[in-house]
Amino acid sequence: MGSFDAITPGTDLPRYARELVRMHDAVISGSRFPMQPRTVVARSWSRVLAAGLSPDRANTRAVLTLQDIEQRRHxxxxxxxxxxxxxxLAAVADSSQMIMVVTDADGAILWRSGDAKVRRHADDLGFREGATWTENTVGTNAIGTALVEAVPVQLFSGEHFEQSQHPWYCTAAPIHDPRTGELIGVVDISGPALTLHPALTALVSAAVEIAEGQLLHRQHERLRRLRETAMPMLASLTGPALLIDDHGWVAHSTGLSPTGRIAIPNTERAVHVPGLGLCTAEALLDGWLVRPCATTTRIRMTLDLSGPPVVITTGDENDWRTPLSPRHTEILLVLHLRGRRGASVTELSTAVHGDPDHAVAIRAELSRMRRILGSLVQSRPYRLSDSVELTLDLGDAGRLCECAFVRTIAGPSLRNLIDHLPTNW
Known part of the structure; x- marks a missing residue:
């Protein structure tokens, strides 16, 4: 069984469904039961119980208007x-007592198709276009849990939190935008629990790969059009330069080795480009022209923790101040503390989230952090670039001030790491 498969080939579905329902009732009520929920299910049940949802009734279903659905689709x-x-997927769904559902990143169902009889039963459950199927609204379900975990999820019968969902299975996988790495939606196949087939996980995963491949193809076409539009200007340039789109993808490079993507620039701060150092950016139609602004490739940065976290990048003539989110502050702290050894994605997940199971979320945060700070983080293992000189500004209160601040943002493993730092760090 794969880590996110709910059943294995040959599983006695009716018997297993009855066992899961008994396990659900026992675990939710605090009783003992020989079977325990899978790790991904147990985490979700803990979140849902903490949110105050009830397992023995249908929790409130918020439904968008038709106008809102059309706007979100667009x-x-x-x-x-x-x-x-x-x-x-839809052809298989039509012939196999299942439905296909596609949501946006908020868990709102924007498209639904498949077997008419199953769709009618789904309507009774509130599983319809416009409904929001997050964990906070309808409890543990494949869509909502896939959104939280950022990984494919399959649930069978009593693994759902709400008892009304126990007659169902659902197999969901997140879809990411290849331009940004951000999660943009979820594709799900659902149907009567006793019709679940072990091959569905592979089918849904294949559909996601096709969708992301098509989105990537569209991105290549956008870069080609940007390059053709800007070519007359590029032909007149002297010195190294990059032509990039609004997401940092390189459409054309002059005077340096090609690179795939850099941090998204703006006109108010410099951006670090490997091989060029600090660069300034000039806005173009649908993109940016990026050129060096300094003669040195050494990047001097300060992580200022004396107040709300901010990174100060020092250039030849100007300093650029970039506010950081608590999560990005945590990651940057871990990378700084690890030094040139760096950290694997599972080590970062453990430091930030307290367990190694959030690798996808960590990669997404690192992608967003690169767009904010520039290409300052190297991978395999993750570590600060050799060109970066990072120092910490802890304020007048020194290490005690820093620890008090970090404890307001850090996960349990990172707090433990800070507790065991050398006194002269």
């Missing part, structure tokens, strides 16, 4: 690939 990048998803 804004979602997935509207470009919904036909591709339908070709892969």
């Amino acid at each position: 804004r979602s990048p997935l509207h470009h690939v919904i036909d591709d998803l339908s070709r892969v």
Whole structure:
């Protein structure tokens, strides 16, 4: 069984469903039961119980208006690939007592198709277009749990939190925007629990790969059009330069080795580009022209923790101040403390979240952090670039001030790490 598969080939589905329902009732009520929920299910149940949801009734279903649904469809990048998803999944869903559902990043169902009888039963459950299927609204379900865990999730019968969902299975996988790495939605196949087939996880994963591949193809076409539009200007340039789109993807490079992506620039701060050092950016139609602004490639940065966290990047003539979120502050602290040894994605997950199971979320945060700070973090293992000189500003109160501040943002493993730091760190 894969780590996110709910069943194995040959599973006696009726018997296993009865065992899961008994386990659900025992665990939720605090009783003992020989079977324990899978790790991903146990984490979700803990979150849902903490949110105050009830397992023995249908929790409130918020439903969007038709106008809101259409607006979200238009804004979602997935509207470009919904036909591709339908070709892969909808035909199977129509003939196999299942339905296909596609949500946005908020868990709102934007598209639904499949077996008419199953759709009617789904309507009774509130599993319809416009409904929000996050953990906080309807309890443990594959869509909501996939959004939280940022990984594929399959649930069977009593693994759902709400008893009304026990007659169902659901197999969901997140879809990411290849331009940004951000989660933009979830594709799900659901149906009567006793019709679940072990191959569904692979089918859903294949559909996600096709969708992300089509989105990547569209991105390559956008870069080609940007390059063609800017080519007359690029031909007149002297010295190294990059032409990038609004997401930092390089459409053309002059005077340096090609690179795939850099941090997203703006006109108010410099951006670090490997091989060029600090650069300034000039806004173009649908993109940016990036050129060096300094003669040195050494980047001097200060992580200022004397107040709200901010990174100060020192250039030849100006300093650029970049506010950091608590999560990015945690990651930057861990990388600084690890030094040139760096950290694996599982080590970062453990330091920030307290367990190694949030690798996908860590990679997404690192991608966002690169867009804010520039390409300052290297991978395999993750570590600060050799060109970065990072110092900490702890304020007048020194280490005690820093520890008090970090304890307001850090996860348990990171707090433990800080407790065991050398006194002269």
